Amino acid sequence: MKVRRFPSDSLATVYVAAVVEELMSRDPHPVLGLATGSTPVNLYRQLVDFHRQGLSFSHVTTVNLDEYVGLPADHPQSYRQFMFDHLFSQIDIPLANTHMPNGMTLDLEAECDRYDAILETHPIDLQILGIGRNGHIGFNEPDISLKTRTHVIELTEDTIRANARFFDDASQVPTRAITMGIQSILQAKEIVLMAFGRDKAEAVKRSLSGEVSTDVPASFLQMHPNVTFVLDEEAAGHLEGGGAVGLPHWPLSSGANGRP
Ligand code: F6R
Numbered sequence: 001m002k003v004r005r006f007p008s009d010s011l012a013t014v015y016v017a018a019v020v021e022e023l024m025s026r027d028p029h030p031v032l033g034l035a036t037g038s039t040p041v042n043l044y045r046q047l048v049d050f051h052r053q054g055l056s057f058s059h060v061t062t063v064n065l066d067e068y069v070g071l072p073a074d075h076p077q078s079y080r081q082f083m084f085d086h087l088f089s090q091i092d093i094p095l096a097n098t099h100m101p102n103g104m105t106l107d108l109e110a111e112c113d114r115y116d117a118i119l120e121t122h123p124i125d126l127q128i129l130g131i132g133r134n135g136h137i138g139f140n141e142p143d144i145s146l147k148t149r150t151h152v153i154e155l156t157e158d159t160i161r162a163n164a165r166f167f168d169d170a171s172q173v174p175t176r177a178i179t180m181g182i183q184s185i186l187q188a189k190e191i192v193l194m195a196f197g198r199d200k201a202e203a204v205k206r207s208l209s210g211e212v213s214t215d216v217p218a219s220f221l222q223m224h225p226n227v228t229f230v231l232d233e234e235a236a237g238h239l240e241g242g243g244a245v246g247l248p249h250w251p252l253s254s255g256a257n258g259r260p
Contacts, residue, residue, distance in 0.1 A: 001208060001221065002228040005236040009196040010042065012230045016128070016192055017046035021055060023126050023190075031061045033127030033185075034087075035138075036079045039194050040128060044086040057093040061122050065129075065138035065185075067103040069152060069176035077166050078103070101150065101178035111178060112150040119150070119184050127188035131195050134158050135203040135216035139179035142215045148183035152176055182220050191227045193218065195235040204231060205238040 006012035020043075023030050034040070051057060064079060073080040080100050088098055099118050105111045129137050134156060140146055141156045155163075155175055164170035185191070195204050207218035208229060221227045 001224075003208065003231060003236070003239070004228055005231045005233065007233060009232040012194065012196065012232055013042045013046055016043050016194060016230055017050065019192060020047060020126065020128075021050055024055065024057070024060060027125060029059055029061065030125050031063065031122045033124040033180075033188055034062050034064050034083065035128050035130045036064065036066070036082045037130045039130035039196060041086060043128070043194070047087065048090045051091045057091040060093055061097045062088075062093065062099065063119060063122055063124060063180075064098075064100040066177050066179040067101040068174040069103040069108065069178060070174050072104055073102070103174075103178055108152050108178065112152065115150040115178070115180070116184070119180065119187075124188035125190065127185060127191045129185070129191060129193040129218075131193055131200055131203050131207065131218050132159055133162060133199050133203055135207055135218045137182075137185060137193070137218045137221070139177040140182050140185075140217040142217060144214060146214045146217055146220070147181045149181040150178060150184065151181055152178055182217060186220065186224050188224075189226065191221060191224055192230055193221065193227065194230045196232045198234040198237055200235045201238040204229065204235050208239065 004012070004015060006015065020032065064083060067079045068077070071078040075081060083098065083100065088095060099115075099122070101115050102111050131137060134142055136142065136159065139153050139155060139159070141153055141159060153176065155177060160170060160173045160175065163173050167173050203216065203218065206216045207221060210216060210219055212219045212222050
C-alpha cells in the first residue's frame with residue numbers, strides 16, 4: 001500500500017481530485033465508487049470546480065458504497081440526497097448513471113442482489129473511501145466475520161454516535177444500512193482511502209500496519225495491489241515517524257498504480 005501524506009486536508013483533497021480527473025480523461029467510460037460523510041465533501045467541491053472549468057462528467061458512472069435503511073431518498077440526511085446536494089446536482093452527470101442502494105425497499109435482500117448485479121456490470125475503476133474511527137469502510141463494521149457482498153448491517157454504537165452530528169439527536173440516526181461488501185470494495189481496480197484528523201489516526205495505523213483482521217475492516221485493504229492512503233498530518237500522526245508537519249510524502253511500500 002502507498003501512503004501519501006499532506007500538510008493539510010485541502011492539499012490532500014486536491015491530490016485526490018487530480019487522480020479522479022486523470023482517470024476521467026483517459027477512460028471513455030470510467031466507473032467511480034463514491035463515499036459520503038464529511039471526508040469527501042471538499043473532494044466533491046473540488047470536482048464541481050473542475051466541472052465549472054470545463055471538466056465533463058457526462059461519460060461517468062458512479063456507484064455509492066452505502067445508504068441508510070429507512071430514510072426516504074429525499075430525506076436531508078439520506079446518502080442519495082447528500083450526493084445530489086454535494087455533487088450530482090452541480091455537474092453534468094446523467095442521474096441515470098448514478099447508483100445507490102435503495103434503503104426504502106421492503107425487500108432488502110432483493111435490493112442487495114440488485115446492487116450486486118449493478119456492481120458486476122459496472123466494475124469500479126477507482127473507489128474513493130473514508131474510514132470510520134473503528135476502522136470501518138463503507139459500513140462494514142468490525143465483527144467476528146465480514147460479509148463479502150452487498151448486505152444489510154446493524155450500525156455500531158460508535159458509528160451511530162459519530163453520525164449523530166448530522167441529525168438533531170442520536171435517536172434519529174438510522175440503526176441499519178445497506179453497504180457494499182468487502183469483496184466488492186476489493187474488486188475495484190484502484191482504491192484511494194482518504195483520512196483526515198486525529199480521530200482517524202489509530203484506525204489508519206491499525207489498517208496499514210496491524211494484522212489483517214475483521215476487527216479492523218480497513219486492514220483488508222492490505223490484500224489489494226493498488227491502494228493509496230491519502231492522509232493529513234493528524235491522521236498520519238500515529239504512524240512511525242508520523243505527526244511532524246512538512247515531512248515529505250512517505251510511501252510505505254511501492255504501489256502498483258505507477259504514480260510517484
Ligand atoms: C460513507 C462511508 C463511511 C465513511 C466513514 C467516515 O459512505 O462509507 O465509511 O466514509 O464513516 O465518515 P466521515 O468522513 O464522516 O468521518
